[in-house]
Each structure stands twice: as C-alpha cells, then as structure tokens.
Amino acid sequence: MSDHPLAPLTALARDTPVVEKIGGITITENPDLAIASLAVRHGRELDLQTLLTPVLGEDLPGPGRAAFLEDTAAIWTGIGQWFLMSPVAKHPDYAWDMKYIVKDTASVTEQTDGWVIFDVIGDSLSPLLERICNLNVNAMSDGDATRCLIEHLGCLIICRESGRNISIFGPRSSAASLHHILVTAAKSVA
Amino acid sequence: MIINHPLLGPRDAQEFVYLGDANLIDRPDPSSSTALDDFHDYLYLRDNPAGSHRELWFHEQGDRSWLVVTRDTTTHEITHVELASEYAKRQGRDR
C-alpha cells in the first residue's frame, strides 16, 4: 500500500467524478475501477483457470460476455484475453496483485488508466445508444460485453441491466470528447 | 458490409481494417536460395480475382483478431470466415 501524496485526477481532469442528468438519463464518470488485462500463456489455459477459480468463484467468461462477482468483474476482450476489474480502493496496484496470483500462466498488464468509464443509467437507453453506436440494443442481454465504435472512438460497452444500465469504456485520453458525444446525444433524444 | 466473426457473430465491417490477399500468411522461407524472388512474388504479385477471394481483415475495433474472409469481389457476398491464426497453423506456420 503506497502513501505517496500525489493526488489523482479523473479522466475528465477533475478531482471528483462528473455527473450529468439529462431527461431520464444519468451519465456518471466512474474512476473507481482498477483494471488489469490478462492474456493466457500458450497451453496454460487450465493452469490459469485453476489459479483464478478461488478468486473469481467461477470460470472466466467466454466471447462477448462479462461476469460480475461481488467485488470483481471479468470481461472477455479477445482470444485468451480478459479484463479483470476491482475497486481501486481495494487494489491500488491491481496488476501486481493479479500477477502474484496467476504467476506465469498469463501475462498481466496494468490497464486501470487506459480507460475512462461512463456509467449510463436510464429507463430506456436504446434511443440514446442507437444514435451513437451500431449495436442491436434490443438484442443485448445482461452481461453482454462488446467493443464498438462511438463517433470514431473504439469503445467497450458492458450491459449491466438490459436497456437500463450500461457502462461505456472509452480511451482515457479522449474522455472529454466521449463525454461530449454522450451528453449531446442524450440531449438530442431527451 | 457485415462480417460474421467466428466468435462474436455478425460485426460491421467498419470495425475492421483490410489488409489484402490471404496469401500474405504464406511468408516464404528467408533462408532459401531463391528467397529474393520468392519474397518478390509473395509481397507484390496478386491473383486479384473477379470472384471468390480469400483475404485478411483485422478486427481492430473488436477483439483484435485477424480473420481470413472468403468474399466474392463482384457481389461482395461473404461465404466463409475463420480465424487467421487457425488458418496459419493449418499451413504449418506454428512449426
């Protein structure tokens, strides 16, 4: 645990997360998730699974899926690749903690600050989503996780509750642009 | 266009980056005595068929897998899609 005095900024370069309420939609920046990417080494799939099961309580999710556990979430991001997520407060050095667990069965990479995360909540999100990305929103069910393009930005969308609660991961350096896109679209459909 | 990703299902071609003829997987043996000619033919010459074409697409805005897509260049109809890594292994590239 580090005790250095450097103060972090959110991806929108604020001290505290920005919350936008537009019509029935709330867009909240979520800076509290630590992210580590996991890439299984050749032929070590079973070893990795064995080491992780005690931590996750279940198998790593398959293509296009995410698994939510009490304080950890796992997202399939590619063949043999996952994002593991946990509260920053619990894991300030998440990648190090994970590497300690998976040892040489997988390559682990710090990804916490690679992303900005916006939690988007509302009664009906499909009018918003159909203005910004090419997803068949009605066909998305809880736990679906998919990459998509949002106005030239490669993003990752996780469906927490179908049509009502999603998280949008975008490239951190473009946080302000992505936020502007979401707010603009929300106003457009409000 | 829509590419039916073997793992992720139908995806918009906008998420992909096109490279070209799938023969680019068949990189010649650099130690061969004819390497210079082999690499010239490999890198520069194309069948460029009007019809069925095996080609490489990269799912850059997706799972970052390279795919071998079989597509008709006159109708754009896609008849087959597979992971390039699987294809490459079949070609013995993992040896």
Place this chain on the structure above:
Amino acid sequence: MSGINRLDGGQIDRNNVLTFSFDGKRYSGFGGDTLVSALLANNVRLMGRSFKYHRPRGVFTAGSEEPNALVELRSGARREPNSRATVAELYEGLTAQSQNRFPSLRFDALAFNDTLASFLSSGFYYKTFMWPVAFWEKVYEPFIRRAAGLGRLSGEEDPDTYDKGFLHCDLLIVGAGPSGLAAALTAGRAGAEVILAEEDFALGGRLLAESGILTDRLASDWIEEVTAELVALPNVRLMTRTTVFGQYDHGIFGAVERVSDHIPEPQPNKPRQILWRIYSKRALLNAGATERPIPFENNDRPGIMLAGAMRAYANRWAVTAARNVVVFTNNDDGHRTARDLSEKGVDVAAVVDCRHNAPTSADFEVIEGAEVIGSRGRLGLKAVKMRFKDGSEREIACGALGVAGGWNPNVHLTCHKRGRPEWNGDISAFIPVKSEDSALRVAGAAAGIFSTHGALQSGAQGAIDALNDLGISARFPALPEAEDAPVNIAPFWYVKGGTGRAWLDLQNDVTIKDINLAHQEGFRSVEHVKRYTTLGMATDQGKTANIGALAVLADIEGKSIPEVGTTIFRPPYTPVSIGTFAGRSRGKEFRPYRLTPSHKWAAEQDAVFVEVGNWLRAQWFPLKGETHWRQSVDREVIAVRKSVGICDVTTLGKIDVQGADAAEFLNHIYCNGFAKLPVGKTRYGLILREDGMAMDDGTAARLAEDHFVITTTTANAVSAFRHMEFCRQCLWPGLDVQLISTTEAWAQFSVAGPNARKLMQKIVDTDHDITNEGFPYMACGEITICGGLRARLFRISFSGELAYEIAVPTRYGDALIRRLIEAGKEFDVVPYGTEALGVLRIEKGHAAGNELNGQSTAAMLGMGRMVSQKKDSIGRVLAGRPYLQRVDDYRLIGLLPVNLDSVILAGAHLMNVGMESCAANDQGWVTSAAYSPHIGSSIALAFLKKGDQRHGDVIRIVNPLSDGDIEAKVTSPHFIDPEGERLRV
C-alpha cells in the same frame, strides 16, 4: 379564404390557416398543404424556370419525382436551393423564392436562350468555344457557369445540426402505401422486428390520392385503423418523413429522417435530419410507381402535369390547377382523373384518348383515337391543340392538362446493387429483377402490380415470404376489398410528327429532337445518349424522362424498348442533404481529441497547443513578454542544454510485449537483435516493412526475461501495433507472446538536461539508486517515487542530453508534472513543447517523421549496418534488393549555412555548386530544419546523394518556390555531442 382553386374535401385542416410567401408575395394555405398545393389553390401555376432554355415551368408531379417546381426554400443561412415544392410541407411563415431566373420569374433575361435553341442543340458546346485558345477560361466558361446551375447556396455555415444512428430489424418495409401497410400489419402481428419507412408525412401512399378505391370502406378509415394497430405494436417502428435512399451490402440500407423540415427551425439541441443506417435481415420494397408523360410539342407549359398528380391534388389537397382541364391519356387511368375532377366540380373540357376503344362517360366528352399535338400560353396554359383520328385539328381552351402515359414501377432501390430491371409487356414497363440474395423483395405497384387489391395482397404475401426466410411464421391478414381493375394500356410513348420541340427531360431541357440528333451523331448506346444529351442527369435522375427517351431510340433503331436497353439508377433515391451524412462530425467535433495527462496544467501555463494526429500537444510555453514563438522555443532549448527541461511524451505509442518467446518475437519485428538484451536494459530498435523500407523506430525496454515494453512513434502507434498482431497471429502463431497497448495507461515525461539526475533524485524514492553507476545510460526499471507511487524509469534521450523518461499511472500525470516543476525550481527547470523537442532532436541528428516517411531505407538513415543478417526479421530479404543497396543512394547528413544568417527551409532541394537547378541535377532535399540556439544559426537534416562521403563539401540549397538559393556546408547530422558523452555522464 385560401385560394380560388380550392375544392371541397381533401385531407387538409381548414381550421389551421397558414400564411407563407413565394417570391415575396404573401399567400395562405392550410395545414396538410404542400407548398405546391397551396400555390395552386392561390391560382399560381408558374413556379420555375428550366435549366438550359429558362422556359417557364409549373408543377408537373405531386411527389418527390418533381422536375420543375424547384424553389429556394427558407432564407438566410437556412436557404435550401432546388427544394422540390411538391414535398415541402407548409408551415406558418414559410418563405420560398423561385430560382435560376433573372431578374424575375415572369421575366427572365436568359429565356433569350430559348430563341437560340436550334444553335444550342445537344453537345453544341463540344463543337465550339475553341478559339481563341485563351478565351475558354476567361470568357466562354465564366458565362456558361453563371448561366448554368439552379439555386443558390447561402454561402454561410449551415446553422442546423444533424444526427446519425443505427437501426436493426427483421424486416424493413419501404413505403407505406396499400402494400406497405398490408405488409407491416402482417409482419407486425407475427411479432417480427419491423421498420416501416415512408417518405411522405402521412401514411397511405396512393390511398390518400385516390377516391373510392377501397370498395368496402373509406381508405382514410382503414389507414387510421391500421396505423392505430401498428403504433400499439412495440415491435413495429413507424417512420414517416423518412426516405430510404439507398441499398448497400448485406441488407444495410441508408435512410434520412426529416425531423425538423416541416417546422421553421429545429428545436434546441435537436437535429434537422437524421441519417439512419438500417441493418435489416430482410427488406420489402413497396415504393409504388411513377406516372410517365406523353411528350408532344410544347408539352412543358405551366398547367401541364401528370394526370395522376392532377388527381392527387384534387383528392388529397382539394385543389385544381385550373377550373377547366383536359386529360390526355393512353390508358384507363386518365379517365379516373377526369372522373374525380368532374365529381369535384371541375370542368373537364375533354378526355383525349389515343386509343380507339376508350371508355365513354356521361359527365365529360371523350375523344378517342385522338392526340394532343400542341399547347398555347407562355406563362400558363391557355389552350391545347388536338388532332382527331381523321386528321382534323381543334383547339380546346383549358388552364390545365393532365397527361396519363401509364406508370413505371419505382425500381430504383433494386438497382443500387447493380441489378437490371426487366421488361414487362403487359404493363409496358420495366419491373425489378429478384435480388440474388433475396434480401430485398418487391410488392405492390413497385413490382408492377397496379390494382389496389393486388397491392394489398402482394404486400401481405411479401411479408410472409420474407419472414419465412427467417423462420418466422406469419398469417395472412384480413384486408379490405379494393378495386382490382386490370391495366388497360395501349403503349403510346410520344406524339409523332410536328416540327417544334417536345420535352422528354423537363428539367435539363432534353427534347425528342435532341435524342434524334445524338443518334444521328453516332451516340447510340443508351449511356452515350444520356451523357451526350444530359438526359436523366437532373435532380430527378430522369424519373419521368428516361423511358420516353428509350422509346424514341427504339423507334429510330426499329427495335423494341428492352432491345434498346435500360439505364439503372444510382443512390440516393432522392437527393440527400450533405450535412446529414456528416452528422455531428463537424467543426471541432470532426474528430475526437486526445489530451495528454499534463494538458490541464499546460493550459494553465497558457501553453500554445498543436494538433498531432488526434492529440493536442503543447507546442511551446510562452512567458510574459515573449512576443515571438522563437523567443519561447529558443529559451526552452537553451534551458534543456544548460540545466533541465520537462516534456510530456505520453503520446508515443507504448506496447506491452510479454510471453516466453517475447524476445524471439521482437527479433522478428526489429531489424536489429533483441534476444541478448539484458533485463533492465533498453535498446533502440528499427522496424522495417517487408519491402525493406523503414516503417518505424522506438525503444524496447526489457523489464523481465519474458516482459518488454516497446515504444513507437506517435504517428505509427496504431499501425505498428496492427503490424505486430499480424506477425503474431498470422506469421508466427507458434510463439508464446502476448501484446497489448498501454499508451493511454501511463503518463510519461522526459526529464532532460545536465541537472536531470539532480531533479529526479528529488522525487525518486531513495531506495532506488539512479546514479550513473547504478542506473547507467539505457537502463530501465520499475521504481517508486514520491514515497511509494509505482513508476517506470527509462534512461533514454531524444535530446542528446542526460535524460530520463519517467512513467506513472495516467491519473497521477497532472500531479507529477506539478511536483517536477516544483522540485525543479532550484534548477530553473522549464517545461518544453514539441517545437523545442524538434530543435533538440535536429541538433542531435535523430530521425523523426520527416525522415521516417516510408520512403527511407535503413542505409539512408545511416543504420544500414543495424540490419542483422544473422536472423530472420521482417524486411531483411527485400532490403537486399539492388536498388535499396545502391552506393549512390541518399544518406542523412547535416547542413550548416555558409552565411550563418541565411535560413534553411525544410523541403528545399540540394544542387551542386555551379550546376543548373533542374530535376536532372537534383542531389536531394532538406527533411528537417530549425534555428539552433546552440549553434547560433539555422541548421538542417537532409538526404543527400552519397551524403556520407561528402561531409565538408559545400552544397546549394535551392527553394524555387520562393527563389531561395543559399550555400551550406555538409556536416555530420550530429550537431552536438557526436560522441554521445553527454548522454552517459
């Protein structure tokens, strides 16, 4: 009261009186009116001028196929030229102006062209305007350009915004006429995801324009009933004011929804229009049909229109173009127009039917076996001249003529994937071919099924068939009883004989004579005729013109129409505003920004920012009193060389390379070796393309046996990663290596200058030894700073000074730069931007984008010996090609002006002293140049033929663009510290 030509009935809201203006004159109409219906109601028939001859024109159709009634809609920055008044919904305060006329619509000076018609025949301009040579650009063309064109753009920025979106459905139904509604009902009830798109603001299609075609109820009642049910179905999306304009691959359609065009301006934050990309599993086209005219002499007078349009105006909008009309027809449909109008009290002077078996009527005179052969009334029809079957002629006074030549199915969307329609003799028209992938079916009039009964039935059946493909079973719904009249038509394409002009393409002024002339001059293929005469090239894409021209060609060649051929249509079905395709990607939102971790801090320092790809980077940091950018940049450069400076280098691409075979993998990627790089060390690496040219460069730091972090240039970060994934997955899938980009995850700063270590020692936790011995040049390692923050430290230098690059998790980047600046105060630390960075690297002779431009070999960059021959790396083999190995190739050198005051510009070329400046003598070019405060003059890097052997020579730097020609000394590219001692202290 609105309009002396207003009739009873119609689907207009007489309680909603709307005032509008046309050419400055105020009128009133009703809710539900279009601009045209309201103008007709007010007895306005003259609405436009034709393209070439500036002939007076009135409305010709009642839909989006309109060739004549084009106006400039709205005013100021919102002015929309070439707006089809037939589909412009009336709203309170609407303003419109006529276009392509000067000074006024009634008197147009350029109508003078009309009197010269015989000299302005098709293609005349290809045959003249050639002398004198200089006159084309100066005299002829400017005049032609002014005369041509239609409406005027405002020239101001479009004030409205546009949205884009994506929709997904099982079945897309295009058109909400009888067949479209029947299809939607069928598919909706089956539970399929359905989108019903209709270009009109009301559902119903021809049902709105006809009277009594449903025999068991009022059409309006059925429309209401169906609409109510569809609205209630959650799986059906009704989209009015939505035009499906194009069909693309794999069931993707383009559509534009006009959200705000029926109101004066969009609501705040709302778009004017939305571009929808509709991803459909199946689609059903019910786009109806377009009526075609029967050309005769002077068939273009205001008041002459299609009979179906005349009927639509009477039935739907309760207006007539005049109180006394004539109908000219070759089929029963024309009689329907006469019947409906006379029932509404319009005086039908006669129905001229070219058939000999025309149906008779008690309400109006039917003259069978006769033809309309001419007309009178320049600004508005006064009378038509007709010829009886016995050849005798008679003039009939009338204010409007309805022409009924039969109907053409709207096949356009079926052509967008290059499908060619086929001829159907029964209805004398082209009908769609079935699409090979059956993604798009066709029903109703669009399929050539012209009876209302047939439209309803085929619509329902089309939906059932489409859903059947998807494994969704649908049941045939109960549908209203409707007229089922057979098509009774005697093909009659145009009136023969006569010496005057008969118009085929009204907008582009293409006449039958023009087609004859084109053919006479050897333009016989349909495409040649179109291109030579401009037929079908107008804003209506020849919807009412092409078939007539084919008929004329067929007669000339003594062939049938299908033998002559057809022309296929291109997207869009109707013209679409350019702004719609751009959506929100305009102005500052054209592309997303990428901001560096120190952006907020740099902005507080009033840094000047520059676009680098999508990144915004600090270019320099001006201090108070600095009036010229050079002052700031020189100061920053000097500070780095003298003490220490800090630069945000986060934008460099960073790729995490891990795995048991990571080192072997990098050996394939880089032309130089990496297998033996010790842990804790960094090495410069050069990546070649397979063709042997330099692709990118950077450093690779080995953090562990199985873990490297490599950097790429900012510009190539994405393409280099893509390339590495290709190598990993496609070329060496057997290697155990994993890649992931970490560019965004780390804030990275370069701390450079003689005092760099002193500064770093103030923030690096003391248990890490960063002395020259403990952390020598090119060392790397994972450390902690500021009391426990994990960080990565690399001792690498772009500036040529003692330098470190320090990386921390991005969220701490802001705090770190503030801490470094604070800690550096005692060393007068400066932040430096990309300009100073550039000067420093040029002084040091480091290659960057201008040198690594994809046209350079390793040898050109002075790195020929780096290409290891001991291993297989990408590009090694083809780098061995003779041309890439030639000894007289360009080499990177430095340039120092002989006269220290002269300025070297990048992009200047090199010539030997005493040689003429020409391509043959070209010796190379300047790649990068800068003022070096260190040297005290302008310096440059350049590629010079055999440059490595010419150090010390004097060469000329020529810049013909600005007559520049200065002399410079050829030097090593390393202007400072060629031995690299400063790096290692």
Place this chain on the structure above:
Amino acid sequence: MRYSALKVLMEGLRGNTGWKPVWRDPDPQPEYDYIIVGGGGHGLATAHYLAKIYKRSRIAVLEKGWIGSGNVGRNTTIIRSNYLLDGNEPLYEFSLKLWEGLEQDLNYNAMVSQRGILNLCHSDGQRDAFRRRGNAMILNGADAELLDQDQVREMVPFLDFKNARFPIKGGLLQRRGGTVRHDAVAWGYARSADSHGVDILQNCEVTGFKIEKGLVKGVETSRGYIGAKKVGVAVAGSSSRVMAMAGLRLPIESHVLQAFVSEGLKPLIPGVITFGAGHFYISQSDKGGLVFGGDIDGYNSYAQRGNLPVVEDVLEGGMALMPMIGRARLLRMWGGLMDMSMDGSPFIDHTPIEGLYFNGGWCYGGFKATPASGYVFAHLLATDMPHETATALRLDRFRSGAMIDEKGAGAQPNLH
C-alpha cells in the same frame, strides 16, 4: 467534318440535319498492325497519337461495351501535375501540356478548364512535404506556389478558418491544374482517331490472346478472331482479368473508388480544393454540380459500387472543410474500378510476351494522365522504346526495388 462556331451556326439554320456520326461503326478487319484493347480514354488516346503523331496505320481499338464506359466516364475530372517523384512528375507534366493544347489538337472542346488545384496542409510536417513537392514540380518544369494561411483565406474565404478541428496552415497551389469534361475526352479522341483511319470496334470483348512461342499473334473476341502484329492493353480496373488471359500475374489489386455529385448550384467554388486532414476533394462542374470524392473503400472489389462508411467519411471531410455545403444535396453516388498498384504508380511497359504491351496500374491518377499515357504508350508500341517521360514505369521495378512510392505506404495497394 470540322467543328467551329460557324459550323454550329450553319447547322442550326439547317435544323442540325447535317451533323455526321462522331466516329464510324466499322466491321472488324481480319488483321491489324496494332490492336489497342480498351476503348477508354487511354486506349482511344493511344490510337489517336499512334495514328496522328507516329503515323502508324491499320489500327483498331477494341471495346467490350460502349467507348468511355469505364473510368474516363466515372471520375471526378481533375487534371494536375503536382507529383513529387521524378519517376512520375515528368509524365504528368507532359500530360498537362497536352491537355493545354487538346481542343486544337482534336478540334473538339473537352472544356479543359485550368481553374487551379489547391492542396491544403494542416501541419508543419505537411507543409514541409508540400515545399519539397512544389520545388520538385518546378524543377521538373511544372508550376507550383506555396500559399500561407492568409493567402489561402484570400483565395477561398468560405473554408472553415474559425472553428476547424485541424486548422488550415497553408496550401500547395497549381494554377495550371483544373478540370476537364470527362466524357468529351473519350469522344474527342475517338473522333480524331476515327478521322485518322482507326477502327473503333464497340461491343467487341477480348476473350483470349493467341500466343505462339512467346509471341502474340492476335486476340479472340466476341466478334471473332482478330490477328495483330502488336497488341497494347489499356484496361485499367480490369488489368488483372485481361492479362491473366495471357498468363500474367500483376502487382495490382482492383478496388472501388466512389465519386459524388450534388444538385446543380450557382457558381460557388472556383477551382479544385483538396482537404489535407481527411479524405475529401471537391470542384464544381460547369453545369453547377459539386463534384467530389475521397478515399477508396479499401477492399478488393469489381462491383463498381461502394458502401456507406466511405460516403460518410468523405462528407464528414466536406463539412469539416466547408460547412456551407451542409444544405446542398447529394444527387448521385457511384463507383469506379481502380487498378491499385503496389507503389501507387502506373506501368507502361512491354510484357514478357513479345508484341504484347501493358498500360495500367493508374490508381486514381488515370484520368489526368490520359493524353500522356496515350502518347507514351503509342511511342512504346511504335518504337519499342519507352518514352523519355515513362522510363521508370516498368513492370519489373519491384524486383530491383525501384519503387515509385509517392506516399511511402509500401506494398499495400489500399494505402496508395
């Protein structure tokens, strides 16, 4: 028949009854000295110069459909010679000079209009590259001017100077660049070639080559076998398909390039403008339509039609550059078939088969090169020597490594 204002006047008075066919419609001869495969701009131009300049006879042009049905009738009509590399620039400058005398040479007004072409730059690196290119143009005898931001603003004030994501920093201007009425180029060359005795054979598709002992003897066509001493192929877009019939594989891929035209508008845009921070270029035709385009779709295709993503990409560029066109309407979009070569530059060369010559790989450079391409191809056919402006355009240049890579994109056709 000579065209002139007087002739137009006389014919007008006589009801335009005296105009003759612009080209004959002859039957194929059993054999020709020269057969040009491809009745597009390049093929027809080749025939014209072969007959008129090189005084050859017994020439036929074989076109599978109607002449000008390929890219000469589908492009965005731009002419320019603003190339960087010595392998290209002399050819395109030669071409521009031929354009400048075209009407008089052909006695046909193809509306060569030198209203200028302006390439905008948005970064210092781009400006440096433009200076290098502009200087190279001048050193090769072409015209070029490097404009700063103010000069650009003065010339085209309607561009977005106040709110641009990528501010305009300047531009490379070639005043002699401009546009030409594309169809008229095919018709003008056809008319002139025909008048010099060339047989233009439409609806005459080549279905095979007759090759004996490495020597070409003639071609099989949909109108029967036709013998030939020399055969020149100029079918850019279909080069691979046609040359495959002679057993050759080419360093070429076929791609689709979309083009667009708006509804007619009163004069708005003086010359040709190209955006440097996106894929967009635009000009306005004499009829008033805005003619514009951008980048290729990027995948191999023979479909002559593209897809929406590129349409949007192009028009986003358009709106970013000139937001005043938002309310102009897109009238038509279409696709042309590009021979994309491995270094972005063309080939005009003999093939390993004696008597068989190849002209292709034009990428988007084809239209502007039409006159020079025809001229130098005629030179090659007539003399068996490459023309001085085309010595670098060899088919085998990749073996030696002498690429002509203007963009530095390497052996990836869809990046050129």
